[in-house]
Amino acid sequence: DAGVIQSPRHEVTEMGQEVTLRCKPISGHDYLFWYRQTMMRGLELLIYFNNNVPIDDSGMPEDRFSAKMPNASFSTLKIQPSEPRDSAVYFCASRPGLAVGEQFFGPGTRLTVL
């Protein structure tokens, strides 16, 4: 079975550009999570969805960040405009509705903003 799929795996962009990260969760999973990982701050939860509805976006750093989940098999995290401090690895994770806790992570997108 395919796991969580993220694209692109690497993204290099210049400050001020728009960046879109994509995630396909595991089929049948009701929850989707977006995380950011940096050396300084570790693994931070940005936002999570339940049945395509955003439940908690309190971790989204600022208005430059937005996330959508138009259907059960696709989610995007957009940064507009991007800044060098956004450079990080962004992970998407999903889990079934009835499972408690365990999240299945994608391979991540390494974002570098120059």
Add this chain to the structure above:
Amino acid sequence: AQSVTQPDIHITVSEGASLELRCNYSYGATPYLFWYVQSPGQGLQLLLKYFSGDTLVQGIKGFEAEFKRSQSSFNLRKPSVHWSDAAEYFCAVGARGNEKLTFGTGTRLTIIP
């Protein structure tokens, strides 16, 4: 609020030696506890989890962890490490009714021959 502390940032052990990675949590109710492993360039993979019952839980790759409520700890152990165990290890805490997991800052494990 729930929190997780992994006091060791980096640990180095010899191949074949035993391993213990420390994790302390803070949570008012009964926690759900997890250990994840992250190999370089990869996402996080679940090693094991504790919800209730037997306080010694077995996971994949020969790992085990013991839940000690009195010490608020959930330490990860392996009797004999292999070079392929070199990775970063994360402890996480969650709870029923709270969909979020709180992760520790991770412990990087280096294996020397």
